Amino acid sequence: ASSIIERRAEAIFAYTPAVTFPPDEPRNEVWGELFPREYNSYMKTSETDFKSKYNGSAMVDMLEESPRMAVLWAGYSFSKDYNQGRGHYYSIEDIQKTLRTGAPDEGVPSPQPNTCWTCKSPDVPRLMNKSGIAEFFRGTWDTKGTEIINHIGCADCHDSKTMNLRISRPTLLEAFEAMGRDIEEVSHQEMRSLVCAQCHVEYYFNKEIVEGVDYLVFPWRNGTTIEDLESYYDELGFSDWTHAMSRAPMLKAQHPDYEIYLTGVHAQRGVSCADCHMPFISEGGQKFTDHHIQSPLNNVANSCQVCHREETQELIEDVYSRQDKLLENRNILETLLVRCHVEAKAAWDRGADERQMKDILNGIRRAQWRWDFTAAGHGNSFHSPVETGRIITGGIAIAQEARVQLARLLSSQGYFEELPYPDISTKAKAQEYIGLDMEMINKEKGLFLENVVPRWMGKGREREKREYVE
Amino acid sequence: ASSIIERRAEAIFAYTPAVTFPPDEPRNEVWGELFPREYNSYMKTSETDFKSKYNGSAMVDMLEESPRMAVLWAGYSFSKDYNQGRGHYYSIEDIQKTLRTGAPDEGVPSPQPNTCWTCKSPDVPRLMNKSGIAEFFRGTWDTKGTEIINHIGCADCHDSKTMNLRISRPTLLEAFEAMGRDIEEVSHQEMRSLVCAQCHVEYYFNKEIVEGVDYLVFPWRNGTTIEDLESYYDELGFSDWTHAMSRAPMLKAQHPDYEIYLTGVHAQRGVSCADCHMPFISEGGQKFTDHHIQSPLNNVANSCQVCHREETQELIEDVYSRQDKLLENRNILETLLVRCHVEAKAAWDRGADERQMKDILNGIRRAQWRWDFTAAGHGNSFHSPVETGRIITGGIAIAQEARVQLARLLSSQGYFEELPYPDISTKAKAQEYIGLDMEMINKEKGLFLENVVPRWMGKGREREKREYVE
Amino acid sequence: MRFISKLIPPERWRFPVIVLMGIFTGLAVFALYISNAPSYLGDKPETCVNCHIMAPQYATWYHSSHREITHCNDCHVPHNNIFNKYYFKAKDGLRHATIFTLRREPQVIFIKDEGRDVVHNNCIRCHEELLTDSRLLARGRDIHEFRMDRECWDCHRETPHGTVNSLSSVPHARVPLPGSVVPLWLKDMVSKSKKQ
């Protein structure tokens, strides 16, 4: 009995705020003084020891898992390095570490624009507020190295005064506007997914909105299905890069988690991202939101089992069986796409002309877009298995259609046999096959991490000390 | 007030059997005297006025819906006539009417064996009990025309003494044995699906078990997934027929409802066929099983809403959206298979040899098996959408692989263009394209239905009067 | 007065009318008696199960952790004030009785929107302490309102009636009918023996 009284007391405990901070406060530990439960659980996103069958909190080198990907991205920076993400705690560390941002130093700019920072830190809304949106995006990624130092956190999702959920990124607002929807009208339950949709969505850089700026845009004007997005890009004549082997005008899909989620039964039943990835927990007579955002399979009891009364093992098996079934066919599609690029390259090499290649290249673009859309969202296979399957199927049909045409074309060039499948059994072999000098790239990156990054972080902390005098 | 008393009494009312009948009693109306609620609801399977987006209680001419099917089955009786089934009430009428059973008459046997009757009537267990299993199957279908006259009914699923569910068909028992499972060990809940699995399963006729007999077998020895069944047939070197155009050794899949259902989330959660297709209802204080077996979409309240609290319209949309997504790709596969057959025929016509065609034909066999497996079960797309999607995807990959090889082969024969797609926009055109003389076939069938069937039914009823003197 | 006098039937009808009214009154009393109507005023769950069609709800509640602390009315009747409580009860009760007697009850009963709100507010009534955080209260009420605007049983899907909802969902559950557990004849015998 006494424990009940005690726990009630804890809950009723009248609290008067002792800490105040500005609306754009980017330092999570400051918010944490007010909300220790949420802060402490949030900091658990630093853990990296959970591994599920395909996901988990450890970094997974996807090019090692499937070296085919390197070939699929030949000519694009993803072929150097692509990992499955880990917790929000690592957002800064990981964007610094990835080979995709290059090895900038005095006089050597990063190959990427500042736009890359957008989804990595609560320093972003702070800076955007200061300089404006387009100015934030302007310039290469290294130019904000000392300004952006706090990993994703409270200010990305919360209003500092009311603690309400808020949208801190203009891109989502603009995307809603483009769809003719008013984000002010959404229900609170939708907000529990929309805060995630600020980042966990497909995006591209538009160079036409503001001269000289890679402006971040979510391509939702026609809607959020894969076909809607594709028609958007086609209308724009957009491509992310030209494939180094097939010369196809490619699209890169990036983590369309929210878009795919929308098509699944959980979304249709009103289940939000937070319901599974940030379930309630109770501690000391108080129910609060578990901010340890992670794979729900590391927390089946609070996420799935509140709604489903099956055994933990059975629920996990449900997830795995959907992932297995979809991966089986996604792997087939991946292999077919390798063949597409190999065969297209052979056709060019034997003198094919643009006219002959046009349909084929368009097929490759569309098929790989479908593959990437399903592969880039690590939760897709569970979030919406039927839609994910539908997309993969479409991809296979299109890829093979391109190969039928390629077979005819190659035959007309006197080549009647199937081209040999390249030996790309490891990441190293695949990267060599597409002509990357990884030794060099890794060495430069090493120097950057050793010399430049500590300088950035040091300067950043000093700046903060100056800016936020207690 | 009186209704309250009455209804309490109804619930308590003790039942004393007033009618007795032999265990194999095939006449449903006799059982009906004892169990009027079940009988009356069962007789509603005679209704044909419900239409959902893809299914329902009316007969649907599938060849009219999709004339491509006629080409896919060229050389096999399904190309003459294939419908989506209707209620159990029509089982006898429909097997008499279908062109697949031909137009037998004195001296003109049916092209089908007696095995075809197996899933059409409670006269079947009666006859098997008399003559033995193999003897039942022996002979052409017309030889039992006067013996089998009662549509599917009580004795197919029930023990006459206890009214327990029972397995009345040996084939299911033998299939369980072949899998090393003991059917006596299954739970009652499983029985609520297994009574259906006596008929709603893939089957084939084995000619080797008993000389001169088309012995009915469920090909489950290696398991019940599509790959298990395929490996079973491959090991046996079995094919249902040789395709008239491509000459591929084909497999025909027939309503693998139970096999596909097993892979879905409902089965995994222990939901049985009867839960959706025969929900409990209560009438006058008495709970009983609704024997109006039909599309649950005509009865969402009692079936789905027992477990799901969504609006009727929303649940129906869930079913439709899964069906739509899968049909989109199944249609693609269907079209690709037409092309396969057309292209393979062209290759033969231009002098291809067995060795060149071997892999291609095997590909066509495997791809069409996948298509048929998903198309033949009219509930598949809902019963297990992820598995159905997986199968279609596999089918597309294989069909297109065959077409890549065909493109190379045809090119080596000097044919570099895509072959024109035949005009098969209607059932009539498709049947003409594959060389069927439908006028003749329909005329003969008309005579059979007019002359022979009434004779059979009349003789049958007389026989019953003799056999069952009250 | 004039209104009432208009209701009085003409002289020669009076006797039959009185007899008929007597019969109706008797029937009404009888109906109330056999359907255990007086019990509707109380809070006992057995009341609700009077109608056998409520048996599934009773049985599932009875096997839930809420049995120990809640009765049907703790959830299904407003508790903001006493008048509202009985008004709501009467209104609901009359509709249920009518539908039941007319045999128009659906196979699968769905709670009405109005009833939903009532239940939802009752969940909050009891579990409020768990749901409120004084630190947040200090920053405004919004986040609390947001947190409570979703139906609790969106997540707590089994509370307290389980996930299968139909008249037939718990066919073998034992559901008590209101009344004494001692049969009348036994009572009689016992009281007789006491007298002796």
Ligand SMILES: [Ca+2]
């Ligand atoms: Ca991860």
Ligand SMILES: [Ca+2]
């Ligand atoms: Ca039908």
